[in-house]
Amino acid sequence: MGYVGVKGGKDAILNAEKVVEYYRCRKGGASIDIEQIKNQMRFLVDKVMSEGSCYSTDLAAIALKQAEGDPMEAAYLVRAFRSTVPRIAYSLTTKSEEMFCLRRISPSFQHIPWGQVLGPSKDYSQRLIRFELADEKELSIDPPKKEDNSPLDEKVEKVIDYCRKQGLIDWPEKKPEQVPYDITRQPMVFPLDRSARLQRLTRGEDGAVLAFGYASLRGWGSVHPTLAEVRVGYLPVKIKHPYWGTEVTVGQVLVTEVESICSFEKKKIKIDGEEQERYTFSLGYGLIFGHNDHKAVAMSILDRALCSADPQSPVQDQEFVLYHIDNMESQGFISHLKLPHYVTFQSSLDRLRNIKAGKEKGSRKINKGEAYV
Amino acid sequence: MYNFALLDENTKREVRRALLKAIAIPGFQVPFASRELPIFYGWGTGGLQISLSVIGKNDILKIIDQGDDDSVNAVNLKRLIQATTGVQLTTDVFDATLIQTRHRIPEYSLDSKQVFVFQVPMPEPLRKVEHRETETLRMHAEKDYGKMYVKLYEDILHHGEITLAADYPVLVFDRHLMAPSPIPRWDIPKLNMAENLFLFGAGREKKIYAVPPYTKVEPLSFEDHPFSVERSGHLACVFCGSTSSYKNEIPSAGGEGQVYACSDSFYCQSQRS
Numbered sequence: 001m002g003y004v005g006v007k008g009g010k011d012a013i014l015n016a017e018k019v020v021e022y023y024r025c026r027k028g029g030a031s032i033d034i035e036q037i038k039n040q041m042r043f044l045v046d047k048v049m050s051e052g053s054c055y056s057t058d059l060a061a062i063a064l065k066q067a068e069g070d071p072m073e074a075a076y077l078v079r080a081f082r083s084t085v086p087r088i089a090y091s092l093t094t095k096s097e098e099m100f101c102l103r104r105i106s107p108s109f110q111h112i113p114w115g116q117v118l119g120p121s122k123d124y125s126q127r128l129i130r131f132e133l134a135d136e137k138e139l140s141i142d143p144p145k146k147e148d149n150s151p152l153d154e155k156v157e158k159v160i161d162y163c164r165k166q167g168l169i170d171w172p173e174k175k176p177e178q179v180p181y182d183i184t185r186q187p188m189v190f191p192l193d194r195s196a197r198l199q200r201l202t203r204g205e206d207g208a209v210l211a212f213g214y215a216s217l218r219g220w221g222s223v224h225p226t227l228a229e230v231r232v233g234y235l236p237v238k239i240k241h242p243y244w245g246t247e248v249t250v251g252q253v254l255v256t257e258v259e260s261i262c263s264f265e266k267k268k269i270k271i272d273g274e275e276q277e278r279y280t281f282s283l284g285y286g287l288i289f290g291h292n293d294h295k296a297v298a299m300s301i302l303d304r305a306l307c308s309a310d311p312q313s314p315v316q317d318q319e320f321v322l323y324h325i326d327n328m329e330s331q332g333f334i335s336h337l338k339l340p341h342y343v344t345f346q347s348s349l350d351r352l353r354n355i356k357a358g359k360e361k362g363s364r365k366i367n368k369g370e371a372y373v
Numbered sequence: 374m375y376n377f378a379l380l381d382e383n384t385k386r387e388v389r390r391a392l393l394k395a396i397a398i399p400g401f402q403v404p405f406a407s408r409e410l411p412i413f414y415g416w417g418t419g420g421l422q423i424s425l426s427v428i429g430k431n432d433i434l435k436i437i438d439q440g441d442d443d444s445v446n447a448v449n450l451k452r453l454i455q456a457t458t459g460v461q462l463t464t465d466v467f468d469a470t471l472i473q474t475r476h477r478i479p480e481y482s483l484d485s486k487q488v489f490v491f492q493v494p495m496p497e498p499l500r501k502v503e504h505r506e507t508e509t510l511r512m513h514a515e516k517d518y519g520k521m522y523v524k525l526y527e528d529i530l531h532h533g534e535i536t537l538a539a540d541y542p543v544l545v546f547d548r549h550l551m552a553p554s555p556i557p558r559w560d561i562p563k564l565n566m567a568e569n570l571f572l573f574g575a576g577r578e579k580k581i582y583a584v585p586p587y588t589k590v591e592p593l594s595f596e597d598h599p600f601s602v603e604r605s606g607h608l609a610c611v612f613c614g615s616t617s618s619y620k621n622e623i624p625s626a627g628g629e630g631q632v633y634a635c636s637d638s639f640y641c642q643s644q645r646s
Binding site: 008009010012013076079080082083084086182183184185186187188189190191317319328329331332333334335336339340341342343344346347348349350351354355358359 | 438507534579
């Protein structure tokens with residue numbers, strides 16, 4: 001009997017590449033236009049931008065095309081590209097009242113200044129398959145008309161600020177403008193500070209963020225919030241001009257923002273040198289690239305859960321959530337199981353056979369060079 | 374489009390800084406801001422970031438996976454490094470100046486001019502007994518490795534044998550407990566007082582560590598239960614006949630028996646000629 005060592009690794013992977021390309025193109029016909037992906041697959045594009053942690057609809061659409069619609073693979077392509085691009089600047093703090101809102105609702109109060117605006121929401125649509133879409137040829141539609149005369153470009157007051165004015169929630173601490181903790185340039189060392197945690201959460205895998213958030217809501221983390229506000233809209237991106245030092249707006253990003261009002265806490269604060277007890281609601285925050293309500297809501301739950309000083313459940317544990325929420329890391333490591341493990345498995349076989357031999361034949365030691373069989 | 378060795382110079386400098394710290398404290402895991410690369414996390418990105426950060430135009434590169442130069446992932450990593458650096462590739466362990474590996478140390482010993490880079494999946498040896506990083510950090514700081522010894526002791530008690538197979542924990546420089554990466558126990562003695570520099574990169578876990586030349590590396594053991602290597606190393610290779618190299622098992626069709634073959638492809642070739 002002859003044995004041949006498996007060779008030809010290089011040929012095998014080059015051939016696999018050809019087969020992948022064959023599968024992408026095998027049916028012929030028109031290649032999907034990048035504009036079609038951007039315009040008609042917007043949730044998919046948003047998901048890739050969010051998990052790819054890079055705001056570019058063009059890059060996301062090309063990546064989706066290359067990945068044949070696999071959002072995880074596409075997000076990976078985007079991340080691998082972005083990590084080769086140098087940092088030019090960090091954006092300045094933007095207040096989210098400046099958002100140009102497409103959608104803004106508040107489940108906390110029925111009547112809010114500027115009102116509830118559903119915008120492009122599928123929340124109340126009926127999930128019935130529209131079979132006529134199978135035969136749709138051309139897209140053409142008139143934009144919905146705005147019926148009142150209210151101005152469009154006004155700043156929309158935030159529900160959370162009303163609660164703050166009422167003393168129900170603390171105002172955030174005022175801090176001078178600073179360079180943020182950048183998780184792509186600084187090592188992760190636990191406990192992570194909040195800005196780093198928010199970065200890990202916002203680029204977390206959609207399903208993982210949702211599942212961890214859901215677990216918390218069900219009682220594995222004791223956060224069951226009332227949403228102060230859900231917003232979808234455009235936020236300006238501002239940087240400091242490198243020469244003139246002035247504030248310049250360099251673009252805008254579509255984001256989903258959620259503020260969650262969570263359980264109230266007793267805080268000890270000093271007023272005029274005297275220690276006083278005060279009750280306020282705690283706050284959870286979610287902000288992600290693109291339009292994705294559920295991910296932003298789940299992120300706000302996790303933000304709050306991870307603020308716990310004394311974690312009682314896995315979703316309050318920074319290491320548990322933040323180490324396992326990233327698509328690139330989880331997907332990569334799960335997939336690595338497909339790599340050869342001949343050497344390590346042989347080592348495990350050795351241990352198991354030795355234990356079996358020991359149990360069966362007393363504590364007989366197998367000698368050097370002696371097989372187990 | 375891409376820089377020499379893919380990574381931008383600032384990233385390479387950051388990795389090299391972490392390496393210097395790692396070499397200064399043998400076996401200590403230095404956190405670094407690991408980058409996303411064009412290959413998956415978990416597929417050698419830690420080793421790759423080290424190789425890309427230390428490689429120069431005159432380096433001669435060898436990459437092995439399971440000891441094999443021609444294994445699919447080794448080939449893929451070589452493709453990427455060569456495409457972005459143009460360095461010379463080799464399978465000859467004596468010619469190579471930079472060697473990257475997954476799961477093996479070559480059978481022939483390395484010398485002081487060679488740099489050896491490991492791909493590491495789980496850099497924390499204590500993860501087997503403690504899942505929290507904040508806690509393992511404390512344990513390392515206090516050299517509190519009792520839990521690991523208890524695990525080994527309980528293994529012997531319950532099974533008559535330690536169950537940890539590959540990636541067997543070692544004590545480096547009498548100070549830090551270290552995961553040698555999933556090399557078989559057969560390779561562990563090669564880490565001790567070696568002439569060459571060993572670098573370890575864990576991309577997904579974002580850690581770098583090192584064993585400098587002539588450093589004491591000792592596998593954990595008990596006086597009455599000494600460290601032992603896999604027996605397949607002493608069985609004869611079906612190709613070259615060597616009885617002193619780590620072997621993989623080749624099952625026969627029908628599942629009735631097996632033969633053994635060297636996992637180090639260069640070693641096996643050179644024994645045959």
